[in-house]
Amino acid sequence: MDKEPVVYVIGGDHYNTYGIIRSLGAAGIKSRVLVLGCGSRRSFVLRSRHAAGGGGFLAHAEALDYLEKNRPESGKGIVICCSDEALELVLDNYSRLSKDYILPVCSDYGETARLMNKSAITSLAASFGMKVPQSHTVKDRAIPEGIGYPCITKPLVSTAGH
Numbered sequence: 097m098d099k100e101p102v103v104y105v106i107g108g109d110h111y112n113t114y115g116i117i118r119s120l121g122a123a124g125i126k127s128r129v130l131v132l133g134c135g136s137r138r139s140f141v142l143r144s145r146h147a148a149g150g151g152g153f154l155a156h157a158e159a160l161d162y163l164e165k166n167r168p169e170s171g172k173g174i175v176i177c178c179s180d181e182a183l184e185l186v187l188d189n190y191s192r193l194s195k196d197y198i199l200p201v202c203s204d205y206g207e208t209a210r211l212m213n214k215s216a217i218t219s220l221a222a223s224f225g226m227k228v229p230q231s232h233t234v235k236d237r238a239i240p241e242g243i244g245y246p247c248i249t250k251p252l253v254s255t256a257g258h
Contacts, residue, residue, distance in 0.1 A: 104174065106175060106182040109142075113131065113141050117141065127176075128147075129142055129144075131151070160189055163193060167197070172198050175193070175199050175200065215252055218231055233252070234249075
């Protein structure tokens with residue numbers, strides 16, 4: 097019988113990361129969780145009963161060190177990214193991680209980076225007939241006419257703005 101792969105979930109201390117480890121846990125898969133941007137004592141995600149180790153990391157280099165020191169003994173681990181910041185970390189260190197982990201990266205590295213742009217991913221979804229939210233791009237703080245409220249504001253690329 098093959099040994100189950102080790103799953104590593106990387107993200108912030110927020111509902112995206114928690115939702116993924118909770119869903120995996122409901123399927124009987126406990127994951128090692130790497131929470132970016134906080135110490136482990138403050139992380140509600142790391143306190144989940146579905147987390148099987150991991151830690152909180154203030155610096156990306158610490159998270160990479162954790163992955164290198166905790167690589168699976170046999171086979172490849174599976175990495176799931178729960179934020180653009182986490183995916184950018186994996187993309188920037190693809191050659192360092194790819195020999196030990198299955199990574200969420202397209203065969204064309206540039207395509208993965210392109211799909212981190214919300215405008216690109218929304219256009220792709222619409223091209224397949226999916227319903228997508230109305231979107232406006234604000235430049236130089238000039239708010240376009242006709243925006244319905246309430247609304248959500250996000251940067252086109254999360255790692256490049258607030």
